[in-house]
């Protein structure tokens with residue numbers, strides 16, 4: 001995969017922005033501005049244009065500027081000498097529209113025109129603190145980014161699961177017989193094994209970089225990652241037998257109670273669950289370390305470092321760690337970081353850094369590196 005650089009982002013009626021344009025640097029870009037000026041909004045928009053999802057909300061109405069009906073995010077990227085323009089239009093109540101160079105495409109996910117992304121915003125702490133579903137979705141995204149041929153595994157399993165669930169509910173209600181269940185168990189098992197193996201493999205390759213990244217970021221004591229699955233099955237046949245074993249329980253409850261849709265990814269610090277026992281700061285550093293570990297393995301597997309989007313991570317790190325983090329970011333790939341106070345950034349790191357001030361207020365002035373249109 002060729003390196004993809006984001007050159008420019010334009011927003012229209014996106015959250016607090018009426019219209020804005022902003023040119024990013026090829027290495028580290030710093031967005032600085034007061035509380036509420038729109039730094040996180042801009043990172044969220046960058047993430048959304050690259051992944052097709054907001055890391056903050058599933059409710060599209062929140063993304064559209066209050067009082068308007070639709071929002072648009074436009075990215076100009078370059079890859080292997082070619083320039084592409086990705087446009088995502090969000091109109092709550094209607095389907096999301098994604099275009100590349102004017103042509104409508106189905107999934108921004110599948111594009112070579114967009115960079116891989118590692119995004120840290122405070123809302124993402126839900127990955128450590130929240131329910132397993134968020135961790136499964138995140139892990140599946142990592143699997144898909146690492147191994148593009150596995151990108152469809154999550155969707156394939158979800159479709160098989162939906163169908164088996166419908167059948168189980170029908171059998172329970174007396175509307176269907178059990179004769180087709182065996183075939184659906186087999187179908188589900190095939191996808192379950194694939195999904196589980198991809199997740200387990202990604203967890204395994206993440207473990208070593210996670211341990212070293214968290215030490216580097218200053219989390220003393222070992223940090224580990226474990227993919228927790230109920231299944232002991234080695235292949236689809238064994239998984240089918242496991243499913244059969246749980247079928248009475250499924251029929252009693254009316255849905256599939258067994259499979260990778262119940263699995264979890266457990267982050268541990270000194271052997272204890274970070275979700276249950278970790279302090280706020282420890283959870284934060286572990287999440288940051290996880291994102292850097294993902295960056296490491298993505299860079300190794302795909303030959304290109306993902307775009308790092310880091311919201312307000314400097315204020316809570318000591319001077320030494322801030323310097324290390326910035327040196328690390330400057331050494332490879334493209335990144336966008338935010339801060340309320342430029343003084344939080346180590347002075348030694350200025351070289352090659354592009355700094356953009358996000359003004360508070362509705363009509364931002366022109367800026368050397370960012371042009372804002374009212």
Ligand SMILES: Nc1ncnc2c1ncn2[C@@H]1O[C@H](COP(=O)(O)OP(=O)(O)OP(=O)(O)O)[C@@H](O)[C@H]1O
Nearest residue numbers: 015016035036037038039040041062063064065066
């Ligand atoms: N849909 C929306 N329409 C209009 N304004 C919105 C919308 N969603 C969020 N905002 C506004 O965006 C602003 C917050 O922006 P953002 O979270 O990006 O700030 P920030 O620069 O990251 O601040 P902080 O430094 O406190 O994290 C708030 O003023 C909020 O009211």
Ligand SMILES: [Mg+2]
Nearest residue numbers: 039040311312
């Ligand atoms: Mg913010």
